[in-house]
Amino acid sequence: MAMLENGPVATLLLVDDEENILNSLRRVLRHEPYRLLLATSGEAALDVFEQQPVDLVISDARMPGMDGASLLATIQRRRPECLRILLTGYADIGTTVKAINEGQIYRYISKPWEDDELRLIIRQALAFQNSERERERLEQLTRQQNAALQELNSTLEERIQSRTAELEETADMLDLAYAELRRSYVTATEVFANLVNQRLSKDRQTNTQVVALIKGYAEHYGLDERTSNDLAMAAALYNLGKLTWDDRLLAMPSDVLYKEDRARYREYPQLGESLLMALEPVQNASSLIRHHQERWDGNGFPDKLEGEAIPFGSRLLKLAVDFIELQRGMILERRLNRDEALLLQKKFAGRLYDPELCTRFMEVCTTLAPDLALADASILILDTRRVEPGMVLARNLHAENGMLLLNEGKALTQPLINKLIAFESSEGARYTLFVRKPDATAQVGILK
Structure with missing residues (x-):
């Protein structure tokens, strides 16, 4: 077993029952940035595999005891992310097929190999492995983020609904307040107009x-x-x-x-x-x-x-x-x-x-x-002595000099009616009031 010394980026397990083959593989890879582990049998390779993290296994097809196809099939079952390459001779077609079917190998390389081709295949295999690991990492990250987003969305929807309800309630209140303010401005404007009329x-x-x-x-x-x-x-x-x-x-x-x-x-x-x-x-x-x-x-x-x-x-x-x-x-x-x-x-x-x-x-x-006054059946035209408490003014009531006395929508009470009668006497005038009956007023309120 040997190790390269300049910061290995991947660990390779080389398996062959012939020492000269292992030495040839080590020689071909001595300038590559790999950590090399060596084993001379399938059983020894499994022992190393269980004790060391391994990124890629290169195994000879024909070995006594456990052959290369069986070894790679076992590694595939135990750690499928570890890449597997089979070294095979022209006569090992059956072993190769077994390795492909059961070991799901990344590649097979025929003996004798071309050194440059072998180095290129290993680089490509490790690049593929790194891309797969990155893909899996990103998929896992995406799943975690999606789960977090789903949880956030579920609580966010509740918060949004709650906040929306609050905003809608506030908006409704503001609309009512603004509408009431505008109605107040209308009344104030008419009062001001009556003051202007004195000119x-x-x-x-x-x-x-x-x-x-x-x-x-x-x-x-x-x-x-x-x-x-x-x-x-x-x-x-x-x-x-x-x-x-x-x-x-x-x-x-x-x-x-x-x-x-x-x-x-x-x-x-x-x-x-x-x-x-x-x-x-x-x-x-x-x-x-x-x-x-x-x-x-x-x-x-x-x-x-x-x-x-x-x-x-x-x-x-x-x-x-x-x-x-x-x-x-x-x-x-x-x-x-x-x-x-x-x-x-x-x-x-x-x-x-x-x-x-x-x-x-x-x-x-x-x-x-x-x-x-509108010819509206719900509007009554009455003098001050015929109006009744509970009736509501359908038109503004002005004094003889044009001054606004009561604005439209004012509900009449008995004390208010008495004041109007007294004011009539002091002014020497007769007021005509346009009013709605209480039931008609209720109907108007419902329609609004």
Whole structure:
């Protein structure tokens, strides 16, 4: 038995019953980086094999006792990863076949061998063995990693589901909070609009009626809450830009304005937008205000938008504003009644107004009572002495001076009704309330 000294990279077991053959093999491999183990019989080779780690066995086919095929078959059963090469003569065909079938040998080499060929075969065998070992190592690593990933995935899915549920719950809460905040902004906007109206004469305080019209349209056609809120805020503040005007300009119908006055009039939509731009919750509403004097034919202001390039909310707001202002004498020198205003708007559909939207708007106006309440069977029109506790306001309630008293959705209680009656007496007024019965309110809540 012998060993090479310069850092062997593989251990080879050479088996032959003839010493001169073993010496020849050792001579051929003396400059190769292998650790060489020698045995002169099959039995001796098995003893060495059990005591030493062996990477490759080269065995002669014909040996007394255990022949090479039997030896290699035994090694294959005990340690199949150890490579096996058979040295055979031309007359050993039977042994070779046995070695191939039972020992599953890597190669067989005929005697006499070519030294270079023998060295090349051994290198190739060891390279194949190393690649197989690396493949098995990577497969094992992959199996371990897959197992770890499966375990991680199973717990990760649970964590993701739990976290997703938490995020969904948080998102729902934020949505509700944001929706409530937007509704609060709508109410605050209407209160602010009523304060602004104190700058205007009573016959020029149009915001309340425009808001009621817009809400009536939104309810009739089932607009989503966000759009409805934006429209309501735009309706409440559409004339904000007029507050810079003097009393003379405020009192003049828009169609008789001339030169500088007309130029100032055409600036009020963008001025209203600029006053609201710093308030994030009314950004959409401010854009609707900017464009509510655009015309369907493109001859409006301030940007001469045409057709559907005009935002939907601005087209609707123009219809509502003109409908109210025509009846207040704010556009033409004479005041039109309700029917005259509708006929005039119908006449200018396709020029001033979106024709399809104009048709829908007039349909809503014809289903509204003169005081702009929807002709809805679930809404009752009552005075303060006929309302009952538990009823809910279907429309905002304003005082005679235009101040908002109670906002839509407010549930009436007996103390609140008593206060309204007392306030009526002190103001010398009579309030008309638009309310829903408690059962109708419950149904609306369910539908929402």
